[in-house]
Structures are given as C-alpha cells and as structure tokens.
Amino acid sequence: MGRKKLIDLRTEYHQRELNETDIDKNPFKQFDVWFNEAVDAKCYDPNAMALATSTFEGKPSVRLVLLKMIDERGLAFFTNYDSKKSRQILQNPFGAVVFFWPELERQIRIEGKIVKSSDSESDLYFRTRPEASKIGAWASPQSQVIPNRRYLEQLQADFREEFNGKTIKRPPNWGGYRLVPSIFEFWQGRANRLHDRIQYSFTNNVWVTERLAP
Numbered sequence: 001m002g003r004k005k006l007i008d009l010r011t012e013y014h015q016r017e018l019n020e021t022d023i024d025k026n027p028f029k030q031f032d033v034w035f036n037e038a039v040d041a042k043c044y045d046p047n048a049m050a051l052a053t054s055t056f057e058g059k060p061s062v063r064l065v066l067l068k069m070i071d072e073r074g075l076a077f078f079t080n081y082d083s084k085k086s087r088q089i090l091q092n093p094f095g096a097v098v099f100f101w102p103e104l105e106r107q108i109r110i111e112g113k114i115v116k117s118s119d120s121e122s123d124l125y126f127r128t129r130p131e132a133s134k135i136g137a138w139a140s141p142q143s144q145v146i147p148n149r150r151y152l153e154q155l156q157a158d159f160r161e162e163f164n165g166k167t168i169k170r171p172p173n174w175g176g177y178r179l180v181p182s183i184f185e186f187w188q189g190r191a192n193r194l195h196d197r198i199q200y201s202f203t204n205n206v207w208v209t210e211r212l213a214p
C-alpha cells in the first residue's frame, strides 16, 4: 500500500459517548458491561487482547492472547510457560493488555502485575479444551525455533499416538497467568478526535476514576 493510501485512511467515530454518570464505580463491572456489548455486537474474537510484557531491561514485546476468565482477582490467560512471554514475565512481572472493539469504537486498556495461576486452576481450564487443543499444548515448543512445519506435525502425531485412548493431562509447562489490574482505561471514540477516556486507578484500596484528555 502506498503512503498516500495510509494517509487517507481515517475513521470518524461517532456512535456513542462515555459519561462519568453512566459508568459503574467498579471497573470489573464496567468491563463486564462493555464485554457483553462486544459479544452482542458480534465483534470478531471479542476476548482477544494484546498482551505487552518486557524484559528485565524494559525491552517490550506484544502479542495477542485470549482472555479465558475474569473476576475481581484479575484477567486469566493460558500459555506455554517456556514461551518468550513467560520468560519475560519471570524477568518483569508488570504487564498490560488492550482490547479493541472497532464495531463499537471502543478500546479498554488494563495495566498491572502478572501472577501465575495455581495448578488446580490451570488443570480446571485445561480439562475444558477440545482434544486437539490439548494435544497442541503438548506438541508445540512455543517460541522456539523449529526446522520446518513437518517437525511440528510429527510432534503432534507422536503425542496423538502416545495419548491414544488415555486422558490427556495438562503439560507441566503449560498453564495460566492472571493480570492483576491496578489501572483500567475505557476509551470511547468520539467525533473530531475528542474521544472519551475514563481511567480507574486503584489508590488506597479504592478505585478512583478520572477523565483523561484524548
């Protein structure tokens, strides 16, 4: 795509507003309201969130993961514990996620500390995965260099054979993390770039809300 095209790409937002009087004092409840609306609006992969982590020196990296559980303890996602993201979380437990629901002209940003889920929580979620995904968790040495696609398919075939007819247990290097939020920001696109931004920060054990300039 030429540069001219990129310059011309410009969406005007206008559908909705976000007012201090409309929001729930509890950001988790506000998240639920927006998340349910994203599901109802048939947003594509509404639980996909970009997760940013960084190294000890603060070199960042970002990728999409799926939100699989949320309650007042935080937002849970599942992954390989030897992956690049997991290595970064070990080096620096602070992380951030962002959801984008273009159909609703909305973004939610969340920042906080990432903690590992308990084995029992990871087991509980692993049991709900389809069999092919369970095998996939065993077969993929996530984030490692592999020689070719064939290598991966062979690993998948090998594990399929190994588990044939048996219960597929959770791989020891696979499980959950929870992002424990200290900041939420709800962003609603508005006309002429005068967007609404409401930030919640956890201060002295209460959630304080403030409006931010767009």
Ligand SMILES: Cc1cc2nc3c(=O)[nH]c(=O)nc-3n(C[C@H](O)[C@H](O)[C@H](O)COP(=O)(O)O)c2cc1C
Residues within 6 Å of the ligand: 045, 048, 061, 062, 063, 064, 065, 066, 067, 077, 078, 079, 080, 083, 084, 085, 086, 142, 143
């Ligand atoms: C929509 C979408 C959802 C994804 N969900 C997950 C997920 O829940 N867990 C996961 O480990 N990777 C997920 N991935 C793959 C990651 O983006 C990434 O490629 C992988 O986790 C390796 O990242 P890393 O090398 O930074 O650790 C998803 C990718 C996309 C596009």
